[in-house]
Amino acid sequence: MNGKFPQHFLWGGAVAANQVEGAYQADGKGLSTSDLQPQGIFGAITPRTAGDSGIKDVAIDFYHRYPEDIALFAEMGFKCLRTSIAWTRIFPQGDEETPNEAGLAFYDRLFDEMAKYDIQPLITLSHYEMPYGLVKRYGGWGDRRTIDFFERYARTVFERYKHKVKHWLTFNEINMSLHAPFTGVGLPPESDKSAIYQAIHHQLVASAKAVKACHEIVPEGKIGNMLLGGILYPLSCKPEDLLETQRQNRDWLFFGDVQARGYYPAYMQRFFRENGIEVAITEEDRRTLRETIDFISFSYYMSGCVTADPEQYETARGNILDMVPNPHLASSEWGWQIDPIGLRYLLNVLYDRYQKPLFIVENGLGAKDRVEADGSINDDYRINYLNDHLVQVAEAIDDGVEVMGYTSWGPIDLVSASKAEMSKRYGFIHVDRDDAGNGSLERRRKKSFYWYRDVIHSNGASLKDRR
Ligand code: BG6
Numbered sequence: 001m002n003g004k005f006p007q008h009f010l011w012g013g014a015v016a017a018n019q020v021e022g023a024y025q026a027d028g029k030g031l032s033t034s035d036l037q038p039q040g041i042f043g044a045i046t047p048r049t050a051g052d053s054g055i056k057d058v059a060i061d062f063y064h065r066y067p068e069d070i071a072l073f074a075e076m077g078f079k080c081l082r083t084s085i086a087w088t089r090i091f092p093q094g095d096e097e098t099p100n101e102a103g104l105a106f107y108d109r110l111f112d113e114m115a116k117y118d119i120q121p122l123i124t125l126s127h128y129e130m131p132y133g134l135v136k137r138y139g140g141w142g143d144r145r146t147i148d149f150f151e152r153y154a155r156t157v158f159e160r161y162k163h164k165v166k167h168w169l170t171f172n173e174i175n176m177s178l179h180a181p182f183t184g185v186g187l188p189p190e191s192d193k194s195a196i197y198q199a200i201h202h203q204l205v206a207s208a209k210a211v212k213a214c215h216e217i218v219p220e221g222k223i224g225n226m227l228l229g230g231i232l233y234p235l236s237c238k239p240e241d242l243l244e245t246q247r248q249n250r251d252w253l254f255f256g257d258v259q260a261r262g263y264y265p266a267y268m269q270r271f272f273r274e275n276g277i278e279v280a281i282t283e284e285d286r287r288t289l290r291e292t293i294d295f296i297s298f299s300y301y302m303s304g305c306v307t308a309d310p311e312q313y314e315t316a317r318g319n320i321l322d323m324v325p326n327p328h329l330a331s332s333e334w335g336w337q338i339d340p341i342g343l344r345y346l347l348n349v350l351y352d353r354y355q356k357p358l359f360i361v362e363n364g365l366g367a368k369d370r371v372e373a374d375g376s377i378n379d380d381y382r383i384n385y386l387n388d389h390l391v392q393v394a395e396a397i398d399d400g401v402e403v404m405g406y407t408s409w410g411p412i413d414l415v416s417a418s419k420a421e422m423s424k425r426y427g428f429i430h431v432d433r434d435d436a437g438n439g440s441l442e443r444r445r446k447k448s449f450y451w452y453r454d455v456i457h458s459n460g461a462s463l464k465d466r467r
Pocket of ligand 1 (some may be wrong): 173299415419424
């Protein structure tokens with residue numbers, strides 16, 4: 001693998017505020033949509049009452065333990081750490097005029113800690129959560145005023161952290177609102193397609209406004225979008241399967257098309273018309289959308305297949321999407337199909353389409369780990385998964401794709417997004433906590449910790465081509 005990764009490749013890991021921080025009411029933080037889903041994205045939406053405790057309320061207590069965790073990331077040689085800012089720490093209800101200083105101060109401390117080790121922050125403005133206050137009072141992203149509240153929040157954090165944070169992302173997996181509207185745009189799960197696409201439109205406009213603000217306030221910074229890279233293959237070479245695959249890939253590529261090109265792609269007109277979807281788009285919105293992102297970022301865990309005869313096949317659920325399983329691939333314990341070559345393919349698809357630098361900001365294997373009697377955790381399955389994906393990243397770089405970096409998902413065990421489980425572990429670092437919230441929260445290095453340290457130190461030269 002020698003020499004394939006560029007010299008300043010941003011190696012690291014990715015977490016999200018609501019999955020690691022805990023401290024869900026500390027220092028003036030308001031309730032977020034994530035706080036209302038203690039069982040995860042696919043769990044019920046429950047009103048919170050005092051003393052209620054979902055697992056995310058403490059999560060892995062990163063809010064208090066971040067110095068220890070950053071030191072461990074530094075030990076692995078991280079160049080970059082992706083995390084999100086919890087919007088509700090800065091604007092607890094979402095519509096305040098002035099930010100919450102205690103919330104701003106927390107991220108100052110966090111970024112200063114990272115700077116001690118030369119770890120660059122990659123910051124997502126909104127990762128699967130928004131202030132619940134905006135949902136209650138305005139109906140979330142369904143209301144145009146949410147664009148202004150988001151812009152105020154984005155401008156506030158750009159101003160505050162402009163000397164500390166140079167890489168930003170707008171909305172995590174922006175395409176997932178189609179499948180989980182409460183988490184994505186603060187709409188009830190049963191919302192109709194017009195309502196969802198209207199809210200998505202508002203979010204796309206807000207994303208473009210954040211891009212503009214970032215370009216003004218952090219001129220030497222870079223801001224990207226973030227897509228759930230759910231690449232789909234036709235189940236067969238039947239032309240109908242191919243066409244349906246193109247259609248379904250456009251469901252998510254649409255978001256990248258708007259964010260990278262600055263306008264709605266032509267194919268959406270027919271899609272809206274044939275599905276009876278009406279979206280109000282003003283001339284000013286169209287002008288705003290022209291402010292495009294600097295790079296594309298995405299998550300990649302699995303691929304899936306598409307057939308034009310779906311009733312003949314059983315689908316399997318990934319974290320967000322339902323897909324027809326690929327008969328040529330094995331699956332993880334959670335039924336996610338493992339496809340390293342799909343990552344090379346996806347990198348090429350995105351680069352062909354946009355010719356913008358790409359950043360893989362999530363990839364990893366959720367698995368159950370066993371702590372041996374001597375305290376060791378021998379997670380060879382995780383090492384193999386990550387190794388094989390990184391080998392394909394190297395191939396894509398060789399194909400000519402410009403890849404800025406790779407932040408593996410959950411470098412430290414965290415609460416899973418879909419079902420709020422601790423037992424679905426992604427980390428190089430084990431956290432002593434179970435699904436019921438028992439455990440000391442003690443951190444422990446797994447075998448993969450040392451493996452990833454070697455990968456980073458050798459800039460990928462230690463990877464093994466196991467094909
Ligand atoms: C991505 C999300 O969809 O997948 C993360 O951006 C999430 O927040 C990750 O954790 C893995 O999904 P899960 O459900 O295994 O946590």
